[in-house]
Amino acid sequence: xxxxxxxxxxxxxxxxxxxxxxxxxxxxxxxxxxxxxxxxxxxxxxxxxxxxxxxxxxxxxxxxxxxxxxxxxxxxxxxxxxxxxxxxxxxxxxxxxxxxxxxxxxxxxxxxxxxxxxxxxxxxxxxxxxxxxxxxxxxxxxxxxxxxxxxxxxxxxxxxxxxxxxxxxxxxxxxxxxxxxxxxxxxxxxxxxxxxxxxxxxxxxxxxxxxxxxxxxxxxxxxxxxxxxxxxxxxxxxxxxxxxxxxxxxxxxxxxxxxxxxxxxxxxxxxxxxxxxxxxxxxxxxxxxxxxxxxxxxxxxxxxxxxxxxxxxxxxxxxxxxxxxxxxxxxxxxxxxxxxxxxxxxxxxxxxxxxxxxxxxxxxxxxxxxxxxxxxxxxxxxxxx
Amino acid sequence: xxxxxxxxxxxxxxxxxxxxxxxxxxxxxxxxxxxxxxxxxxxxxxxxxxxxxxxxxxxxxxxxxxxxxxxxxxxxxxxxxxxxxxxxxxxxxxxxxxxxxxxxxxxxxxxxxxxxxxxxxxxxxxxxxxxxxxxxxxxxxxxxxxxxxxxxxxxxxxxxxxxxxxxxxxxxxxxxxxxxxxxxxxxxxxxxxxxxxxxxxxxxxxxxxxxxxxxxxxxxxxxxxxxxxxxxxxxxxxxxxxxxxxxxxxxxxxxxxxxxxxxxxxxxxxxxxxxxxxxxxxxxxxxxxxxxxxxx
Numbered sequence: 001x002x003x004x005x006x007x008x009x010x011x012x013x014x015x016x017x018x019x020x021x022x023x024x025x026x027x028x029x030x031x032x033x034x035x036x037x038x039x040x041x042x043x044x045x046x047x048x049x050x051x052x053x054x055x056x057x058x059x060x061x062x063x064x065x066x067x068x069x070x071x072x073x074x075x076x077x078x079x080x081x082x083x084x085x086x087x088x089x090x091x092x093x094x095x096x097x098x099x100x101x102x103x104x105x106x107x108x109x110x111x112x113x114x115x116x117x118x119x120x121x122x123x124x125x126x127x128x129x130x131x132x133x134x135x136x137x138x139x140x141x142x143x144x145x146x147x148x149x150x151x152x153x154x155x156x157x158x159x160x161x162x163x164x165x166x167x168x169x170x171x172x173x174x175x176x177x178x179x180x181x182x183x184x185x186x187x188x189x190x191x192x193x194x195x196x197x198x199x200x201x202x203x204x205x206x207x208x209x210x211x212x213x214x215x216x217x218x219x220x221x222x223x224x225x226x227x228x229x230x231x232x233x234x235x236x237x238x239x240x241x242x243x244x245x246x247x248x249x250x251x252x253x254x255x256x257x258x259x260x261x262x263x264x265x266x267x268x269x270x271x272x273x274x275x276x277x278x279x280x281x282x283x284x285x286x287x288x289x290x291x292x293x294x295x296x297x298x299x300x301x302x303x304x305x306x307x308x309x310x311x312x313x314x315x316x317x318x319x320x321x322x323x324x325x326x327x328x329x330x331x332x333x334x335x336x337x338x339x340x341x342x343x344x345x346x347x348x349x350x351x352x353x354x355x356x357x358x359x360x361x362x363x364x365x366x367x368x369x370x371x372x373x374x375x376x377x378x379x380x381x382x383x384x385x
Numbered sequence: 386x387x388x389x390x391x392x393x394x395x396x397x398x399x400x401x402x403x404x405x406x407x408x409x410x411x412x413x414x415x416x417x418x419x420x421x422x423x424x425x426x427x428x429x430x431x432x433x434x435x436x437x438x439x440x441x442x443x444x445x446x447x448x449x450x451x452x453x454x455x456x457x458x459x460x461x462x463x464x465x466x467x468x469x470x471x472x473x474x475x476x477x478x479x480x481x482x483x484x485x486x487x488x489x490x491x492x493x494x495x496x497x498x499x500x501x502x503x504x505x506x507x508x509x510x511x512x513x514x515x516x517x518x519x520x521x522x523x524x525x526x527x528x529x530x531x532x533x534x535x536x537x538x539x540x541x542x543x544x545x546x547x548x549x550x551x552x553x554x555x556x557x558x559x560x561x562x563x564x565x566x567x568x569x570x571x572x573x574x575x576x577x578x579x580x581x582x583x584x585x586x587x588x589x590x591x592x593x594x595x596x597x598x599x600x601x602x603x604x605x606x607x608x609x610x611x612x613x614x615x616x617x618x619x620x621x622x623x624x625x626x627x628x629x630x631x632x633x634x635x636x637x638x639x640x641x642x643x644x645x646x647x648x649x650x651x652x653x654x655x656x657x658x659x660x661x662x663x664x665x666x667x668x669x670x671x672x673x674x675x676x677x678x679x680x681x
Contacts, residue, residue, distance in 0.1 A: 004668045031665065032475055034467075053658045056665025058474060063500040067467035070460060074440075074471025077458065078479070082471070100461050227456035227472060228479045230435040234402070234451060236459035245405065246451065246459075 003027050003160075003196035007055045013188045017155040017181040018043035020188045021111060022051065024159025025083055027196055030109070031057025032082040034071035036064055036090060039123045040179040041113035044085045065090035069097035073106045077235060079226040081163060081201075083109040088117045091130055091137075099138030100237050101172035102260060105214070105222060107201070109162045114178040114341075116367035126179035127367030128290055129342035134174040135319045141257055143264040145271065146174035146319035148289040152186045158316065164199035165271075169263055170221050176318065178341065180291040180370060208232065213244040214256075220263035264320055272325055273317035282311030283334045284383040287326075287350060289315040291370060292339050299376035308384045321349045330354035335383025339363035339376045359383055397424035400434070402454045409448055413607025415566025415592025416446050416513050420453075422569050423484070423511065426576035437480040440469040442494060444520045445594075446486030446513035453484075463494030466501045469508050477651055480580070481507070487514040491549050492527040498549075502556035502585045507649040509579050509586045512549060515594040516631075523597030531633040534601045549589050551626040554643050559584035561626065561643035565591040567614035568639060575641055584649045591637065602633075 007026045015023075022044045025033070031052055035045040049059040057080075062068040068084045075082035086094060091112045101108050114130050116122025134146045145165050149158045159175060166173040204211050204223035208231045214222045225231035238246040239253045264271070275293075279285060284303070288296045293314040303310045313329065315322065330336060335358055338347040347362040354360050361379045365371050395401075401424070410416050427437070434455060441450035443462035450457040456479075460468045465483045473481045483490070490498050490512050501508065517535055518524040525535040525542050528549065532541035550561050560582050564572040572590060579586040593599055593610030604610065614637065621629075622640040629638040648656070655662055 001668075006665070032471075034471060053662045056663055058654065060470070060474060062467060062470075063496050066464065067470075067497055067500075070464045071467045071471035071474075073460075074458075074468040074473075075475040076471075077456075078472045078475025080475040082475070096461055097464070226476070227438040227458075228436050228476050232435075232454055232456055234457045234459075236451060236457075237461060238459065 001198050001200050003193040003198050004029060005193035007031065008190060008193040008196065010190050010192045013190065014185060015152060015188050016043065016183055016185045017149070017152040017177060018113065018183065019047050020152040020155040021159045021175070021177065021182075022047040023190060024156040025109070025163065026051060026055065027156070027190065027193070028081065028160040028163035029198055030081040030083050030163055031055050032072070032075040032080040033059045033084060034062050034068040034075070034082070035059070035085045036062055036068050038087045038090045040115055040182050041085045041087045041111065043182070044111060044113070065093040066097070069094035069110070070100065072108050073097065073101055073104070076106050076108055077227050077233070079228075081107075081167075083111060083163070085111040085113070087113050087115050088121060088130060089119070091133065095133070095137040098144070098172050099140055099142060102138070102142035102144065103237050104235050105170040106172070107166035107170050109166055109173050109175055111175040111177065113182040114176065122368050124179065125368045126291060126370065127341045128176075128178055128292065129345065129367060131176065131318060131340070131342065132345045134176055141261070143261045144172055144174055144319055145169065145264065145317065146176050147273070147316060148176045148318050149181055150290050150293050150314065151181065152184055152188045155181060156188050156190060160196060160198075164197070167199040167201055168221070169267070170202065170224065171264065174319070176290065178291050212242050214240060214242045216259055220259050220266065268320050268323070271317050271320055272322045274322060274325065275314040275316060277312045279311040279313065279329065281309055283309045284337060284380050285311040285313050285329060285333050286337045286339070286376065286380065287313045287315065288339055289318055289346065292341055295370045295373055296339055296376050298373040299380060302373065302377050303380040308380060310380055315346070318346060321353065323353050326350060326353035327355070330357040333358050335359040335361055337361045337363060337376065337379045337383050339365070339371050339379070341365050341367050341370065397421060397428065400424040400427060400454055402452055405452050408452055410445060411596045413593060413595040413610070414445070415515070415590070416449065418566045418569060419511070419513060419572065419590045419592065420449055422573040423576055426573045426580060430577055430580045432480055432580065436478055437482065438472060439482045439484055440465045440472065441483070442485040442489035444486040444489045444518070445515070446484065447489055449484040463489050463492070464497065465489065466494060466497040466508070466510065470501060470506050473506060473508055474651065481509070483508055483510045485512065487512060487516065487528040487549065488518045488526045491547055491552070495527070498553065499556045502553045502558040502587065504650045505557060505559060505584045505647050507583050507585070507651060510588070511576075512587065512589050513592050514549065514589050515592045515598055517594050517598040519594045519597050523601055530631050533598070533633055535597070536601070546631060548626070548630045550587070550629055550642055553587040554626040557585070557647065558587045558643060559645050559647045560586035562587075562641040563589040563591070563629065563639050565614040565618060565637065565639060566593060567611050567618065578641070584647055
């Protein structure tokens with residue numbers, strides 16, 4: 001189906017990434033949100049609080065991030081699309097409910113506008129240091145999807161994708177922005193509603209008596225029913241059987257947890273979202289995501305001017321990680337260079353997939369600003385030797 | 386006489402998930418007793434059960450949602466109220482009931498309790514207070530009175546207990562009451578009244594935990610607890626909530642303490658938004674037509 005034109009602000013705008021993310025959520029059909037103020041993400045909910053009533057939605061400012069991250073799940077089981085927005089310290093507080101959303105297969109979006117950490121860290125300055133937390137932050141085994149935009153335009157476009165993927169796979173989707181992208185103001189083109197594809201809620205067509213809440217479909221994703229529709233749904237964070245009833249034994253645990261992983265793993269090829277340039281014949285490939293991909297461009301141009309064959313690969317969907325693509329790439333190049341605004345997080349996954357086929361060079365950064373392109377250039381030169 | 390004739394119909398059967406019975410609760414526990422009163426109240430109020438959702442947190446009382454044949458949500462520890470808040474906001478026509486325990490609602494979830502009362506969110510909260518963390522094996526709670534013994538206070542608790550009815554009253558709840566597992570009829574009537582009211586409603590139900598609280602404190606068995614409730618309880622409707630503190634052996638003040646009128650969150654929101662709020666009927670189904678959609 002297509003987006004509802006009443007929620008889409010079609011036109012050309014000069015707005016920042018936070019505003020664009022808000023418009024993306026609205027275009028995707030999310031008219032409900034809960035949140036707690038935290039820099040540098042607050043502009044998203046400020047805008048949403050003003051916009052939502054116009055389209056019959058609402059924003060509620062909860063007492064903390066713990067409450068926000070579960071209020072949105074109440075909204076979803078009430079039949080709405082909903083999301084919450086935060087940054088590092090708030091993201092830490094939300095971890096338990098990312099696990100709840102994964103376990104109960106609640107389609108929600110968590111937006112994390114990353115800032116420097118650990119702890120209170122650098123409230124107004126950028127980092128990309130929540131990437132591993134986005135993947136592994138909650139206790140227990142589960143899979144998520146994480147997207148990383150690198151421009152205000154992409155904050156709009158990918159926000160829609162985030163909601164669509166949450167609905168399609170019934171997983172919590174992590175929308176991993178950073179302070180730079182959030183506060184960067186650029187041109188954002190919002191297309192007409194009939195050009196925006198929306199993945200609708202996978203609501204069952206079965207009548208209440210015949211419906212089982214966690215009966216996996218052919219793609220392992222179960223259909224959904226909401227509260228108030230006569231289905232008498234039973235939703236629990238306990239290990240549950242196909243009816244949704246608690247069933248605390250190894251067999252049910254195995255079936256459930258395996259399926260939570262498998263529904264994402266099976267679709268891994270489809271979830272490869274990358275942007276690449278001059279990979280063919282490259283000796284070195286710079287692999288990056290988010291704001292760092294734009295900083296790396298300058299280093300890549302400088303390296304090419306020096307005659308080095310450099311390609312670029314930008315990860316748009318970071319989790320699940322494009323394993324196969326990296327494995328193939330690693331077999332063809334001398335080195336993979338990964339700059340990221342953390343002490344080396346996603347590079348661990350890069351190394352695992354490269355599996356010794358080529359050199360993997362991490363270009364870490366503690367955050368607070370972006371890389372000096374010269375650091376990335378040095379790494380490219382080292383890799384090309 | 387065939388054996389089927391011996392089947393005694395349980396009047397609240399339709400409200401229970403029969404395939405989930407028996408419950409996990411110990412003999413003598415008051416949670417099931419309170420559920421019986423709750424189920425009777427729901428049936429008497431003739432509420433649309435398809436439009437009624439029950440939300441629990443974690444703990445013995447947190448299991449209530451899963452035994453009720455309603456839309457049941459068994460959420461995380463302490464967070465039933467914010468989940469219920471989201472549910473109510475997204476689907477205002479639902480009757481949303483939070484049913485959970487003292488450790489869940491008042492300790493780990495205490496902040497949410499305060500703020501839901503302050504917002505006057507239109508939900509009914511039933512708080513079973515057994516004065517201890519029972520599910521995890523009898524540890525001290527924020528409601529453990531005086532210097533009671535528990536598995537984590539082997540020398541007696543060093544901190545005073547929280548008076549829940551006073552707390553939610555101060556935070557702005559529009560209906561506040563307390564009964565014990567002994568007062569099944571009174572509890573049922575109060576629940577009926579609370580179900581009819583709009584806004585944040587809070588009912589505390591004192592329940593024995595013979596397995597941990599009563600045993601640890603040499604208070605006898607469940608029957609003794611009932612006798613104790615009977616002897617110590619004083620019904621004082623309208624009693625100022627600051628005079629209702631619970632002590633290990635003093636009187637237990639029960640009754641309906643607060644019944645005030647206050648605009649609930651959604652009513653106030655709609656009123657304040659006025660023309661800025663636009664009703665948003667569901668999107669019309671798209672007509673998918675083959676080929677050119679315009680008349681060429």
